[in-house]
């Protein structure tokens with residue numbers, strides 16, 4: 001469980017400064033703040049979000065995560081996500097590869113489907129450990145609803161900036177349709193060897209990620225830069241980022257950036273590292289493609305691309321297929337060789 005006071009992020013380690021976006025201002029339509037958000041989303045694709053109002057919900061999710069990870073491994077394994085490409089449920093440490101050599105990851109997490117949270121007390125997709133189900137009403141449903149509200153607001157800003165007909169992005173991320181949207185609580189053990197990847201380099205599969213972490217370890221490889229850089233956690237600030245689906249829908253205008261998780265730097269390495277994420281992903285049936293027919297700005301962006309880039313933005317699959325392929329090919333159990341890693345890739349464009 002996150003502790004009250006952690007050692008500071010070391011001052012001698014370079015970090016990548018993210019733009020800070022004030023959610024309150026965004027919600028109130030402040031044009032200057034919307035421009036900051038747009039700049040962040042179309043350059044690195046990562047930004048800090050303050051005044052989002054979800055701090056207490058996130059703390060409770062961390063408590064739920066601690067209760068869940070404290071269960072015996074045998075009990076957690078009854079809810080494991082499996083090797084078939086589904087994400088919901090528990091993932092044990094070492095289930096996924098972190099690179100093309102098949103080196104296993106060092107994190108465990110619990111993924112809870114937005115569909116299960118919203119259907120509660122009915123079961124929509126699957127069952128979860130008692131520590132999850134006992135906190136569904138008090139902790140998970142409020143966190144999921146708040147995260148959906150925040151990500152929907154951001155999607156509506158992108159919708160208008162992209163010149164899409166009103167409600168286009170909201171409709172393809174409809175809460176009614178089953179989707180890969182989920183809450184994830186992650187635990188990485190303390191004292192990992194320096195330089196050992198806890199979570200391999202990746203772009204996020206879906207549209208928007210709303211992330212909270214307390215210790216360093218998250219790194220980004222910014223466009224045009226060859227060195228990985230830490231993103232420093234700031235108290236009270238979420239870290240938000242664009243995922244692959246939005247990059248494809250927007251014809252590459254919105255940027256889904258590669259990131260990974262290393263052990264926390266300096267004295268922070270001696271502590272368990274916890275993160276809490278909500279991933280907004282498109283409805284399962286939605287085709288991933290640039291929405292050029294609905295936005296002159298997207299059509300224009302696509303017209304400037306090379307044939308190869310255009311093909312990469314048109315994978316010809318639904319969100320569900322995209323998502324399943326990426327998850328399935330990450331699993332060490334499904335690995336045949338480096339080609340399995342390649343098959344798990346999204347919009348990284350060969351950068352990992």
Ligand SMILES: O=C(O)CCC(=O)C(=O)O
Nearest residue numbers: 186204213218261275277
């Ligand atoms: O733990 C973190 O800081 C990042 C986690 C992440 O990138 C992910 O779960 O996709």
Ligand SMILES: [Fe+2]
Nearest residue numbers: 202203204259
């Ligand atoms: Fe990620």
